[in-house]
Amino acid sequence: MKLLRGVYEGPQSYGILRVAASIRGVHALLRALPGEAYFRTLYGARERSGEMAPVTLSPLRKGLEDSMAPGNLARDLSGVIRRHPKTEIVILVRSEASLLSEETFPLPSLLEIEGTGRPPELVTFPWERPGMSETEAAELALEDLIQSRMQDRPERSPYPTVNLFGPPIFGPGAAAEYAEAERLLDMVGVEVNARVPLGANAGDLGRLPRAWANVLLYREVGESATLYLQDEFGMPRVTTPMIGAAGTGAVLRSVGELCQLDPKSVQRTIWAELARTAKLPWYARLEPPETFQDRRVAIFGDFTYPLGLGYALAREVGLEVTACGTYLTHLERDFLFHAHTFTEGAFVEDDPDEVAAR
Known part of the structure; x- marks a missing residue:
């Protein structure tokens, strides 16, 4: 017997759900067989926050159309909005079984969010296909979520800020990696406009163009999104891995240059910090x-x-x-x-x- 798939990565739906669960205000409707709906179990075991994963199962099943059991897509979407009234974005994710079944369904109009008078945004992913890898799907899903919030063009912040594009939820030490990068950037005089995807909310996605540059802590997930922001808004990116003394120093120098900071001051800060913390x-x-x-x-x-x-x-x-x-x-x-x-x-x-x- 030979293992062909699933050793290094999970299915494409798992990557999309990791991105969705990282952003507050996003809820995922997973079209899958009941046996494929293990994400909520993993979320509870890994996060231990007491909160449920923002994922609802719409099971694939054969039954009468007049049945009230879950499985009717339009009814399941309406149920998500009723049970989660603060949801701003609803995404439709399809599992391997759903993609292989080649089922087609019209996208219904969503109910209005109570108090706002408008429905949440429904985002679908037409590029989903059987056999797609988890990381590639996560990368494309993040780009699509950002594009869905780009109706307005916010002005650039009056002071130097950057966006941090790092790993999604379940990434090893992901929260600590964001925090350490933010601490180092603060030392050179640069604020963080948004952490994406982990720690962001749906509103933050529309405010990404306010930053002066994008820093990629985890290029696997942020590559397509930052290229889109670069093409559409002229936002430069810093792609050097922030690992080791040389890599960390190179990132901070690049950010200082893009944010028009005094290079000598930035270099002194880098030397002082690395002399204290860089042990390798x-x-x-x-x-x-x-x-x-x-x-x-x-x-x-x-x-x-x-x-x-x-x-x-x-x-x-x-x-x-x-x-x-x-x-x-x-x-x-x-x-x-x-x-x-x-x-x-x-x-x-x-x-x-x-x-x-x-």
Whole structure:
């Protein structure tokens, strides 16, 4: 028996639901078989906040049209709005079974939100297809959610601000990563306009163009969204992984330049902060050369972390990176371009057996 899928990533619906659950005011209606509706269980076990995941199941089933049981899409959408009156965006997500069934249904008009006199926005994803990966779907879903809130063009903030595009919910240490990036940016005099997707609300998505630049902490999910903002609003992006002393310093210098800050002041702040917190270069210089002699490293993961870690180990510690790989085949060209700057063993592979053979 050979595992073909599901080792490194889940299905496309799982990626979309992770993005939806990261943004307050967004509720997902999942069209799936009952056995595919495990996201709420994972949410409760991982988050432990006492809140239910903003996901409602619309089960695939065969039955009479006059039945009041869940499964009628129009009735299920109306139920979401009645039970969650503060919802601003409702998204329709389809599981693998729903996509393979090739069912078609007209999109109904939604009920008005009580107190506002207008219905919530319904966002669908026509690009969904069977076999699509979790990360690729999350990336495209975030772009579509942002586009759905771009009816107005807000003015740029009068002071330097940036948007942080990081990992969605369930990302390892995601909240801490946002917080640390915000702390470092505050030290150089730059405020955070919005954290996206984790920690944002539906209103924040429409205010993203107020920022002076976008900083990608996790390029896998924010790539398409920041390219859209760059094309439509001329917002520059900083894509260097904020990992290690060199990567962190490069990001802060780039942000300072884009926000028209005094470069000498920014550099002094970077030196002072890294001298206090960056222990990896200090440890590499303290240890005798024999400690790292003939030590080789192999790295495998998504996109941002393998590249950031590879840069840090090769340039700050001096280790030989013999292999650096990713399972994200849709980012193959960009990954190989960056990984080849510090190793000749860059590769892209989503077959676990092939990865283990390396």
